[in-house]
Amino acid sequence: DYSMIRPIVIGVVGGDGIGPYICAEAKRVLEHMLQAEVSAGKVEIRDVSGLTIEERARAMKAIPAGVLDELKRCHAILKGPLTTPKKGDPWPNLESANVAMRRELDLFANVRPVKVPSQGIDWIFFRENTEGAYILGSKGLNVTDEIAFDFTVTTTQGAERIVHLAFDHAKKNGVNRVTAVTKANVIKTSDGKFLEVARKVAKDYPEIDLDEWFIDIMAAKLVDPKRRTQFRVVVLPNLYGDIITDEAAEFQGGVGTAGSANIGKRYSMFEAIHGSAPRMVEEGRAQYADPSSMMRAAAMLLGHIGFVEKARRLEMALDLCGQYERKVVLTGRADGATGAKFADYVMETLQDP
Amino acid sequence: DYSMIRPIVIGVVGGDGIGPYICAEAKRVLEHMLQAEVSAGKVEIRDVSGLTIEERARAMKAIPAGVLDELKRCHAILKGPLTTPKKGDPWPNLESANVAMRRELDLFANVRPVKVPSQGIDWIFFRENTEGAYILGSKGLNVTDEIAFDFTVTTTQGAERIVHLAFDHAKKNGVNRVTAVTKANVIKTSDGKFLEVARKVAKDYPEIDLDEWFIDIMAAKLVDPKRRTQFRVVVLPNLYGDIITDEAAEFQGGVGTAGSANIGKRYSMFEAIHGSAPRMVEEGRAQYADPSSMMRAAAMLLGHIGFVEKARRLEMALDLCGQYERKVVLTGRADGATGAKFADYVMETLQDP
Numbered sequence: 001d002y003s004m005i006r007p008i009v010i011g012v013v014g015g016d017g018i019g020p021y022i023c024a025e026a027k028r029v030l031e032h033m034l035q036a037e038v039s040a041g042k043v044e045i046r047d048v049s050g051l052t053i054e055e056r057a058r059a060m061k062a063i064p065a066g067v068l069d070e071l072k073r074c075h076a077i078l079k080g081p082l083t084t085p086k087k088g089d090p091w092p093n094l095e096s097a098n099v100a101m102r103r104e105l106d107l108f109a110n111v112r113p114v115k116v117p118s119q120g121i122d123w124i125f126f127r128e129n130t131e132g133a134y135i136l137g138s139k140g141l142n143v144t145d146e147i148a149f150d151f152t153v154t155t156t157q158g159a160e161r162i163v164h165l166a167f168d169h170a171k172k173n174g175v176n177r178v179t180a181v182t183k184a185n186v187i188k189t190s191d192g193k194f195l196e197v198a199r200k201v202a203k204d205y206p207e208i209d210l211d212e213w214f215i216d217i218m219a220a221k222l223v224d225p226k227r228r229t230q231f232r233v234v235v236l237p238n239l240y241g242d243i244i245t246d247e248a249a250e251f252q253g254g255v256g257t258a259g260s261a262n263i264g265k266r267y268s269m270f271e272a273i274h275g276s277a278p279r280m281v282e283e284g285r286a287q288y289a290d291p292s293s294m295m296r297a298a299a300m301l302l303g304h305i306g307f308v309e310k311a312r313r314l315e316m317a318l319d320l321c322g323q324y325e326r327k328v329v330l331t332g333r334a335d336g337a338t339g340a341k342f343a344d345y346v347m348e349t350l351q352d353p
Numbered sequence: 354d355y356s357m358i359r360p361i362v363i364g365v366v367g368g369d370g371i372g373p374y375i376c377a378e379a380k381r382v383l384e385h386m387l388q389a390e391v392s393a394g395k396v397e398i399r400d401v402s403g404l405t406i407e408e409r410a411r412a413m414k415a416i417p418a419g420v421l422d423e424l425k426r427c428h429a430i431l432k433g434p435l436t437t438p439k440k441g442d443p444w445p446n447l448e449s450a451n452v453a454m455r456r457e458l459d460l461f462a463n464v465r466p467v468k469v470p471s472q473g474i475d476w477i478f479f480r481e482n483t484e485g486a487y488i489l490g491s492k493g494l495n496v497t498d499e500i501a502f503d504f505t506v507t508t509t510q511g512a513e514r515i516v517h518l519a520f521d522h523a524k525k526n527g528v529n530r531v532t533a534v535t536k537a538n539v540i541k542t543s544d545g546k547f548l549e550v551a552r553k554v555a556k557d558y559p560e561i562d563l564d565e566w567f568i569d570i571m572a573a574k575l576v577d578p579k580r581r582t583q584f585r586v587v588v589l590p591n592l593y594g595d596i597i598t599d600e601a602a603e604f605q606g607g608v609g610t611a612g613s614a615n616i617g618k619r620y621s622m623f624e625a626i627h628g629s630a631p632r633m634v635e636e637g638r639a640q641y642a643d644p645s646s647m648m649r650a651a652a653m654l655l656g657h658i659g660f661v662e663k664a665r666r667l668e669m670a671l672d673l674c675g676q677y678e679r680k681v682v683l684t685g686r687a688d689g690a691t692g693a694k695f696a697d698y699v700m701e702t703l704q705d706p
């Protein structure tokens with residue numbers, strides 16, 4: 001409960017690539033909506049720096065120590081995409097800062113809603129966010145030059161808390177089924193445990209059915225217009241959540257339209273589900289990057305820290321502006337479909353409180 | 354080269370659930386097409402038994418020893434789906450016989466074509482088939498009651514042979530790009546090696562570009578009608594191949610329409626990409642199961658053992674009958690849309706040799 005906290009601190013991390021551009025627009029919208037609260041000292045919005053890929057590389061750490069302290073001083077973080085280096089990049093072994101932040105702040109739930117009302121799509125994904133195939137960061141094992149190992153881990157506690165969150169959400173929203181996605185027929189130990197825990201937790205919710213699917217079939221079912229509408233609340237281990245939510249977001253207009261909440265007991269972080277798109281920056285198109293994803297994230301942030309009505313207003317404005325935006329994009333970028341123009345339009349569209 | 358072998362032995366494994374039904378129809382088509390060769394002693398088609406879930410459970414082995422010997426006497430195996438037990442089933446720890454067979458016969462390449470000519474879709478997936486997240490079968494590690502581990506492994510040799518196969522296929526078919534799918538930004542060691550090997554192998558094919566995507570983005574891109582047609586030849590580690598090929602098959606009409614070839618240096622096995630659908634059997638609907646997937650597998654088998662023209666004829670007949678079949682299904686099952694009727698229709702449709 002944030003009503004007693006004063007000020008509620010919102011940290012803004014611009015990120016890499018198009019991150020600073022789209023994040024600045026989302027921040028502008030937040031500042032606009034929280035003007036009174038900021039003036040009254042109820043909310044503070046501050047930048048957190050030191051997390052660009054260059055700074056992380058210099059520190060040789062996914063999250064430099066000082067920055068982690070800064071992040072821990074925030075109640076909620078709005079974060080732009082952070083470039084994750086891979087083989088062949090400079091600093092190939094640097095762990096993903098996104099993954100590190102989720103772990104270091106123990107943000108165990110990655111909550112990703114996808115909605116296409118006209119198609120009957122109303123999904124919310126609860127992705128386990130701190131273990132699974134992501135658990136050890138970059139610390140796999142090259143046994144020899146010829147053999148490379150990685151590990152996947154499910155802990156009872158890790159699975160329990162995410163499954164509980166999904167069932168609690170279903171219960172609160174009157175949804176009578178939760179879908180659990182694993183590959184427990186092959187990846188029997190870790191996915192087997194996830195499924196076992198899901199079945200155990202499900203017993204605490206006698207009014208809600210557990211619906212079990214394998215990840216391969218789930219990826220196929222989402223494509224089928226007749227079958228995909230049967231899903232509402234879905235809970236998945238980390239890697240499957242990563243894959244399925246990107247696929248799912250595509251039906252809503254692509255990863256550029258989807259925000260995501262990373263929630264822990266103590267901290268929270270809100271981000272786009274897409275990457276930093278360095279190519280857009282190289283090609284000089286960064287100012288045209290669509291800030292919708294970051295604004296969706298900002299709306300989730302507002303809801304999380306207790307401004308439920310503001311969150312609803314921002315979401316409605318984004319729903320409306322989504323149509324405007326597509327029109328502008330269709331009629332060409334030359335006439336000013338920049339992220340900044342879009343943010344202006346969103347702010348104009350916000351209904352009166 | 355099978356032209357010197359006499360007889361070429363084709364083993365048929367019916368499988369579980371709907372497997373024996375759809376496999377029998379595919380076998381009937383094979384026998385029809387190979388009548389002359391069987392009479393001349395050039396081909397032998399034999400059943401291989403002992404692999405039902407009950408038999409495997411009794412032997413407490415994914416592939417009972419005697420059965421493995423039988424399988425090794427076949428040049429090519431046509432295999433119906435085999436039920437894979439998971440947590441909560443009887444025999445939960447029995448390894449998947451599908452996975453075990455791929456490993457025991459060293460069928461390192463799982464080749465899965467998906468085509469929708471009307472939509473410009475012409476994909477062929479080369480799924481690594483013996484390692485990755487599938488490597489240890491059911492042998493994960495329960496460190497304590499609270500912590501469950503599984504392992505993912507990429508070996509240099511394992512990655513090299515599948516990537517080479519994909520590039521060779523591209524080269525032979527005049528395709529100038531091969532797409533490699535990993536999550537090398539997070540699963541840095543094993544997926545990192547897969548990507549590293551792909552880049553190294555790509556250097557042997559200067560006329561072919563390597564196109565790199567992360568699995569989450571790939572799952573999203575397949576949904577986008579404008580972007581998915583850019584893919585032709587795709588190579589993936591085991592688990593990603595499992596997920597992406599099920600999703601891909603959906604555009605072609607579902608997993609029920611897709612066959613798959615499991616190829617090794619010495620042995621080969623052809624199967625549907627779907628499961629045994631025990632529910633259809635329980636509900637008394639097994640005879641209505643669509644045998645298309647097994648017949649596609651049979652066509653791939655024919656091509657593999659050297660009957661390229663017969664393979665082409667069967668594929669064409671299946672393309673034509675696909676439309677008939679949909680019509681029958683739409684007009685209801687009561688008037689006889691059984692797998693057997695469908696097989697009759699396919700055989701009538703086969704063009705003269």
Ligand SMILES: CC(C)[C@H](C(=O)O)[C@@H](O)C(=O)O
Pocket residue numbers: 084096098099242272273274275538539569
């Ligand atoms: C950038 C990457 C590390 C990240 C992930 O895999 O989790 C992203 O794909 C996401 O889904 O947030």
Ligand SMILES: CC(C)[C@H](C(=O)O)[C@@H](O)C(=O)O
Pocket residue numbers: 185186216437449451452595625626627628
């Ligand atoms: C049944 C299962 C073990 C198998 C797999 O995961 O490989 C199936 O999904 C497939 O794709 O052939």
